[in-house]
Amino acid sequence: MTQKPLILVTNDDSITAPGIRALIEVMKEIGEVIVVAPDSPQSAMGHAITINNTLHLEKVTIDKELKNEYSCSGTPVDCVKIAVHEILKRKPDLCVSGINHGSNSSINVIYSGTMSAAVEAGIEGIPAIGFSLLDYSWSADFEPVKPYVKKIVLEVLEKGLPEGVVLNVNLPKKPIKGIKVCRQAKAVWEERFDKRTNPQGKEYYWLTGEFVNLDKGEDTDEWALKHDYISVVPVQFDFTAHHAIQQLNSWEL
């Protein structure tokens, strides 16, 4: 690539989150960076989009070295859509989302705004990667993972991604032993609802729960992360369970 690659950066923790600022730092070493990210936290928004409300877009300057930073009132997926269809003159060469404060391994991929932004870019035909650090803290240390983020991004820019595939990259807290390509572990959240009463006597609930890995496989993201490896899961957005079609065809429908 003779021209610098155009890289769209987004996330779900909002445009001022330390995780996205760390990701921007790394991307500035690689290409021309445009940032379009939510103006407020949008964790667990999944693939939600804003269709029954208006969207606001604000040009902001958080990093003086960047010419194009925008905060958006919408979800992570809205950010990708408005970047591609309203702001950018040409399709970006890459979209990176994150670095999320907290894991998006296993079934969390489905709830994650970070990953949904990457998936949306994939649907738009843009190579895309979601990055998440296994540390929920706002003061998480992103320095140790920066070289790995750079390595993975350079590899994707060089090799490209298979059609219809984006990457879900989860980064353990250091020390990191290496990188493993994995499948999504079969895990669930065992939810609880914490029932409380407000000052007016009305009951309300907080969703809470425990993540339970049911999968003993050594080829899963959970296994890799537990053993201090970075997990790279190729994620697709053709949700068809192709293996089930034959069985369903035997039904009397």
Add this chain to the structure above:
Amino acid sequence: MTQKPLILVTNDDSITAPGIRALIEVMKEIGEVIVVAPDSPQSAMGHAITINNTLHLEKVTIDKELKNEYSCSGTPVDCVKIAVHEILKRKPDLCVSGINHGSNSSINVIYSGTMSAAVEAGIEGIPAIGFSLLDYSWSADFEPVKPYVKKIVLEVLEKGLPEGVVLNVNLPKKPIKGIKVCRQAKAVWEERFDKRTNPQGKEYYWLTGEFVNLDKGEDTDEWALKHDYISVVPVQFDFTAHHAIQQLNSWEL
């Protein structure tokens, strides 16, 4: 099954939508019905969940023949979680979501609150089906599709579903020629953002766009619906692109 099956009914158009009332009518003929559905429209919420806010749950009586109807302030996925983990004493035998006012075929499965509720039930190990009618109107006629909804539900209750699979059922407006098991068509939304100015002079946007089917296959949901068939797509929530793992393993990571 000697005991009546316990059926959880939800949707994304809200508990008072004609589509869910039609679905409840059919389910009452088959089993014991519990309704937990959003108190306001939640279309295009995807797999969003409420983690940074409180949830409210209200016992309501819309259908006097039902003992258990609840409206919930959360997303469709929240409704399934609170039904299973807070309201119900035992796991339901089936979860049905819909009938959505409007299509959830092809890539729309990813944005759909209707389908996300069904997928969440699937994650919880409950056989689940999302139903959508290709008519956005609030006064859509659900009568012609009721016999098909009943047929599909009875078949699922009798045969069960493969592990990790839920059904995405889209129903054309009549006349209906039959039912086809399909794969998700490869299609995209070509978005536009309608830029406007509010009375205070501030710019804002509305997301709009056109659905474009790029897939010429005759085994897709789009093909079936276009030819007046009901489409049944088996949907999985293991998003791993298993076919891409080998290729990624050849990378220098």
